[in-house]
Structures are given as structure tokens and as C-alpha cells.
Amino acid sequence: MDGLDFSLWPPTAWHWLALGLFLISVEMVLGTFDLLWIAIAAALTSVFAALAPAEMAAWQGQLIVFAIASTGLFIMGRTVFRKMRENIEEHPTLNKRMAGTLGQRGVVATDFVGGSGRVKLGDTEWSAQTVDGSNPVSGTGVIVEDTAGNSLKVKVA
Numbered sequence: 001m002d003g004l005d006f007s008l009w010p011p012t013a014w015h016w017l018a019l020g021l022f023l024i025s026v027e028m029v030l031g032t033f034d035l036l037w038i039a040i041a042a043a044l045t046s047v048f049a050a051l052a053p054a055e056m057a058a059w060q061g062q063l064i065v066f067a068i069a070s071t072g073l074f075i076m077g078r079t080v081f082r083k084m085r086e087n088i089e090e091h092p093t094l095n096k097r098m099a100g101t102l103g104q105r106g107v108v109a110t111d112f113v114g115g116s117g118r119v120k121l122g123d124t125e126w127s128a129q130t131v132d133g134s135n136p137v138s139g140t141g142v143i144v145e146d147t148a149g150n151s152l153k154v155k156v157a
Helices: 013-030 034-051 059-079
Strands: 105-113 116-121 124-130 141-148 151-156
Touching: 013 034, 034 059, 105 124, 116 141, 116 151, 124 141
Parallel strands: 124 151
Antiparallel strands: 105 116, 105 141, 116 124, 141 151
């Protein structure tokens, strides 16, 4: 056991690195992006503690670097990188098959009776209803106006 020092004080570069990794793992669970900046500050403090001269890298210097870095990065994260916190969809109809049918043109596959029938969009047949209650016949062009569950609401093109 000679040469191994397991003390927690004064902090070393390894302490700061461990704190940064712990905060990153908590951030992955929470997803707030607030702890991300503090974790980065802990990593920067770890680098400072490892590379700075011994006089500057005393525990007081490490705490000052951590305080400045965490405050600055936190404020920057809340202002400059605030868009990271917003949940923006990459594509509004991705994985929403019914929403992707809106506005598409199709062809009546089976004659409508009582405002209901089947429409072919691409290579798929869908159950459909007309928005105005009309009964288009097979081969008539239609446009998808809306959806209801797995059914299309169409109008004659």
C-alpha cells in the first residue's frame, strides 16, 4: 500500500475527472443540459490541476478555476446554447405515416358507397371517407384532406 494515497483532500486531477464523469452520467439520466456545463468545468479543472505549476494548482486555485469555469459555462449554456434545450423535430412527419399522407393524390380503388370506400396511395390501399359525402367511382383521382385513425378523409381532385 506504500505510494497509494486514497485521501479526498486536497483534490487532485483525478478527483475533478471523477466528478466530471459522475455529473455527465447524471446529466444523461436527467437530460437538462445544466449539469453538462458543470461537468465540462470539472474536466477543465482536472486539466488545470494536472498541468498547472504546483503553486497555482493548489486546492484554492483549483476551486477558483472550477467556480469561474462552471459559472461561465452555465451562463453560456443558458444563453448562447439555449437552442440545445428545445425539443425540435427533425422532420414533422417522420414516423407519423398518417400525417405523411396529407395533401397526397390517390386513386379510388373501390367504388365508394355511402361516402366510404378504398383509395390507393402509391402501392398501399387505405380505407377512406369523402369529406363531402360523395361517392366517387373506381379510377377517380382524390386528394387526402385529413385522417381519422387509420382512415383517410378525401375529396375528389
